[in-house]
Amino acid sequence: MQQDRLPAGIRTLAVIEALLDAGVPLTPTAINDRLNLPKATIHRICQQLLEAGWLVRDMDGKRVLPGRRLAAFTGRLGVFSRYLQARIAILRRLSETIGETCNITIPDREGMFYLDRVETRWPLRIQLPVGATVPFHGSASGKLYLSTLRRAQRRRLVHSLRLEPLAVNTITDPERLLTALERIRKNGVGTDNEELVQGMVAVAVPIEDEKGRLVATLAVHGPMHRMSLDDARRHVPMLRDAAAELRAVLLEGRLDVC
Known part of the structure; x- marks a missing residue:
């Protein structure tokens, strides 16, 4: 048939x-x-x-x-074990080194989709579960993704978003958000300073494909009483190194299909 x-x-x-x-x-x-x-x-x-x-x-x-x-x-998940274990191992090592929760997100229709996460071992932690979607405008990962879009596309998308307040510092004005995105575009690091969850900060770096395009983000987040935004920024070199490893895993998985 x-x-x-x-x-x-x-x-x-x-x-x-x-x-x-x-x-x-x-x-x-x-x-x-x-x-x-x-x-x-x-x-x-x-x-x-x-x-x-x-x-x-x-x-x-x-x-x-x-x-x-x-x-x-x-x-039959065993056939994927090498690929998935490599991804989680990188995320776990990063989380244990920094001492805070690290996650991988991908852009989705409504926001950034939580693909993987390794939580800190601290008893107090901010839980954003795998499978959840967070708004573009309030998250470090979402703003990083928006910053990579072409300017005209970025402007159209920002003006189409519902910029609802999520926490004390959420940017709800489209022009202010566009200005913030331009700064992020220049330094390649997304930040969240109590913009998604009250009392939480985060930074995010891109995971890129073979053409240098953002396909996912790698981020660390934690409560402000343990990690200030400046503290989080100091972890950016480690995040970039881990993102490069994740990129290699991603590209290896693609090559295995060819």
Whole structure:
């Protein structure tokens, strides 16, 4: 039977099977290279699996890999273990060195999506769970992402956002936010000074693809009584080193598919 005539449930299983057989994250297009389904069909199936938690997005926001539900259901997450373990190991080492929570986020439609996180061992910590989405305008990662957009695109997006106050220092004026984004664009470091959560600061650096484009962000955040914004900025060199390692992991995963 031709793939495009398969029942809907079998098509979904074929997508999962193709991803598991590859053993590395794939884009919907790369999955479809193995299946030859209609383009709209493959994207719809992947989106449904993402929304249901069977798949999750990779750091570049384009590729997908098994989510917790799929891992528990199939027991075949081992094929991805080297890739995922390398990513978490880098994040864990960074968190333990700095002593605060570190996370990886990717741009999503509504804000920055929390992809991975390693928490500090301090009993008091600010929890932003994996799978959560935080607004672009209030987060270090979100502002860093916005700063990388072309100026005209950045201006349009900023003026379309609902700049709601989230904490004491949230920037709610579009022009003030655009000015802040221009500063971030020049130094390549996103900052959050009690703009997302009261009493929390954060800094973020980009994780880039082979063309130097931001595909994800690496950030550290913590309560102000343990880490000031200046303290957080002093960790930027370590964050950049870890981001370079994560970039290497990302590119290695892509090369494994070629």
